[in-house]
Amino acid sequence: MKESIFHRLYDDYHQDVFQFLIYLVKNRSVAEDLSHEVYVRVLRSYDRFQGNSSEKTWLFSIAKNVAIDYFRKNIVRERHAFDTFDWEREQLVSTMPTPEQFLEMSEEMHELLEALEHCTGDQKMVIVMRYFQELSILETAEILGWTEGKVKTTQHRAIKSLRSILQQVGKEANS
Amino acid sequence: MNDNKWNEQDIESLLKQAPKIHDNRSKEDVFARLQADGVFDEEPLKKSRKKSSIYIGGITAAILACAIGIPLLNSNNEVEEQSADMASYSTEESSVGNRARDVENDASHENNAADNAMTMRANVMPSTSAIYANELVDNTLFTIGLLGDDTESIPAAILIPNEKILEDFGKENPTQVEMYNYYAPLLDEEGFAFNDYHPYKGEIIERGNTVVHILPEGHGYDVASGTMAQYTGSLIDTFKNYEKIKYEQQDGNPVTFSEAGEPSKLVKVEERLKFNYYLFNQRGINYLVPQIRSSFVDAKTAIEAMPDHLNDVFQSAIIDGINYEVEENETVHVTFTEPLDLASYDTERVLHMIEAILLTAANFNKQVVFENIVQTEWQGFNFNKPLPMPIAANEVPIEIIRNH
Numbered sequence: 001m002k003e004s005i006f007h008r009l010y011d012d013y014h015q016d017v018f019q020f021l022i023y024l025v026k027n028r029s030v031a032e033d034l035s036h037e038v039y040v041r042v043l044r045s046y047d048r049f050q051g052n053s054s055e056k057t058w059l060f061s062i063a064k065n066v067a068i069d070y071f072r073k074n075i076v077r078e079r080h081a082f083d084t085f086d087w088e089r090e091q092l093v094s095t096m097p098t099p100e101q102f103l104e105m106s107e108e109m110h111e112l113l114e115a116l117e118h119c120t121g122d123q124k125m126v127i128v129m130r131y132f133q134e135l136s137i138l139e140t141a142e143i144l145g146w147t148e149g150k151v152k153t154t155q156h157r158a159i160k161s162l163r164s165i166l167q168q169v170g171k172e173a174n175s
Numbered sequence: 176m177n178d179n180k181w182n183e184q185d186i187e188s189l190l191k192q193a194p195k196i197h198d199n200r201s202k203e204d205v206f207a208r209l210q211a212d213g214v215f216d217e218e219p220l221k222k223s224r225k226k227s228s229i230y231i232g233g234i235t236a237a238i239l240a241c242a243i244g245i246p247l248l249n250s251n252n253e254v255e256e257q258s259a260d261m262a263s264y265s266t267e268e269s270s271v272g273n274r275a276r277d278v279e280n281d282a283s284h285e286n287n288a289a290d291n292a293m294t295m296r297a298n299v300m301p302s303t304s305a306i307y308a309n310e311l312v313d314n315t316l317f318t319i320g321l322l323g324d325d326t327e328s329i330p331a332a333i334l335i336p337n338e339k340i341l342e343d344f345g346k347e348n349p350t351q352v353e354m355y356n357y358y359a360p361l362l363d364e365e366g367f368a369f370n371d372y373h374p375y376k377g378e379i380i381e382r383g384n385t386v387v388h389i390l391p392e393g394h395g396y397d398v399a400s401g402t403m404a405q406y407t408g409s410l411i412d413t414f415k416n417y418e419k420i421k422y423e424q425q426d427g428n429p430v431t432f433s434e435a436g437e438p439s440k441l442v443k444v445e446e447r448l449k450f451n452y453y454l455f456n457q458r459g460i461n462y463l464v465p466q467i468r469s470s471f472v473d474a475k476t477a478i479e480a481m482p483d484h485l486n487d488v489f490q491s492a493i494i495d496g497i498n499y500e501v502e503e504n505e506t507v508h509v510t511f512t513e514p515l516d517l518a519s520y521d522t523e524r525v526l527h528m529i530e531a532i533l534l535t536a537a538n539f540n541k542q543v544v545f546e547n548i549v550q551t552e553w554q555g556f557n558f559n560k561p562l563p564m565p566i567a568a569n570e571v572p573i574e575i576i577r578n579h
Contacts, residue, residue, distance in 0.1 A: 002214065003215055006209065010202055015195075018198040019195060023193075023196070032200065035198065035205075040212065043209070043214050108189060109192070146459060149365075149458065149460075150368055150460055153367060156574070160183070162181075163181050170181070
């Protein structure tokens with residue numbers, strides 16, 4: 001039973017979930033580990049999936065939680081505190097060496113992805129979901145447990161933040 | 176691309192071109208690892224049943240690579256999985272947590288990592304919510320008072336590209352009333368987590384610098400003091416650049432609101448804008464709003480009153496524990512009592528504090544000079560000189576206008 005569920009989920013969503021994770025953590029090895037963890041959680045709990053949301057948004061919500069747990073644990077280790085991680089307001093920064101695909105990107109794309117690391121966690125998450133994963137506003141809202149309005153506003157603020165960061169970087173480079 | 180020419184369209188276009196990144200492992204490899212972890216076993220998976228050497232290796236290598244140390248994680252303070260938002264799936268302890276414990280002593284340089292993390296957090300760039308004059312080069316400002324859940328009106332603004340203005344009006348610089356009558360019926364307020372309020376009932380016209388609201392019978396804006404406050408607050412926020420607002424019946428006579436019991440008088444808009452700003456959370460998004468539209472005589476008293484807030488609906492925009500003194504002459508000087516290191520605080524929170532002060536001073540047509548801040552430049556602000564005066568609070572996306 002679980003095996004057949006795995007095969008179907010893999011065929012339908014594996015590359016999407018993997019890409020989602022690697023754009024968040026920017027490390028292939030960690031993305032592999034986290035995608036493994038996503039399957040562990042999904043297969044443990046699949047019989048409790050009640051179809052309140054689509055299978056796709058359910059799967060991505062678990063992937064999102066796995067990624068946030070990963071960032072939380074890293075931050076928690078750094079701070080020696082366990083109650084202060086608010087992923088929406090913090091950065092979800094990966095200091096990992098970038099995977100080879102990132103190195104092959106154009107200079108502009110590289111700058112843009114670097115700027116994304118300086119956005120708040122909620123902004124980075126929305127950019128990855130909306131632009132890289134091409135998820136709809138409704139799907140993104142379901143995955144994050146937000147209203148559609150919050151998704152739209154956060155997306156808008158994220159683009160504005162990116163513009164501001166990129167312009168500032170440009171000024172510093174030219175000075 | 177010239178670094179100074181990044182615009183939102185370029186950024187969105189580039190984001191859409193982000194390359195697809197694939198997992199190079201085969202399906203069999205992914206399956207085999209899950210199988211080795213006992214995921215397909217019939218009996219319930221036991222915690223720490225089998226260590227995944229691949230997983231540990233991956234995490235360890237990655238952690239070592241960026242010199243992040245791992246202090247002891249014990250079971251007492253293990254972070255709970257934050258999955259309550261999806262009630263339909265398990266909240267069992269994460270195996271990532273087990274594995275984190277497995278590799279707890281694998282790396283060192285903890286302090287360096289913490290320092291790096293602090294530096295990166297200091298660089299966080301939440302978006303400014305206020306709008307400044309330099310943003311009007313290619314855009315036209317449309318102000319609008321939007322209705323929140325627990326506040327009378329949220330003063331908001333939309334930047335509309337000049338190209339769209341030309342398309343919509345066939346001219347540059349339409350008046351605010353013209354923009355209101357065109358865009359208000361198109362606002363998707365509920366879609367952006369506000370209450371559905373616009374357009375106003377009746378008709379909005381202008382006579383010179385006076386906005387006239389011609390109200391129909393039974394308009395209902397005055398059924399309670401709360402609805403009346405929402406209505407007037409929204410009108411002021413929407414038409415804040417006009418001198419006066421007048422309420423008329425359809426026969427041209429002044430409206431008598433039931434709350435007042437006598438014919439309404441002209442509202443002098445500027446007098447109603449002498450308020451200070453507070454933080455208000457509308458369904459997950461923070462906005463800077465007036466608390467009860469208290470009027471202050473000058474910027475000094477308005478800014479000095481900002482640490483006070485009346486109830487839990489509003490939060491002071493001033494961070495707890497930060498004290499300051501205010502002097503006002505041609506500009507407003509806000510001097511922090513202790514040297515203020517902005518990197519010590521959540522960036523978005525600091526940004527809200529600074530912009531709330533800037534917006535409050537702007538209500539009195541004053542610029543602000545901050546003194547005793549450790550940083551000389553921060554997030555585009557240069558603290559060596561008076562900061563630019565914002566022209567509007569709370570930018571909302573143009574997408575709130577349907578078919579924009």
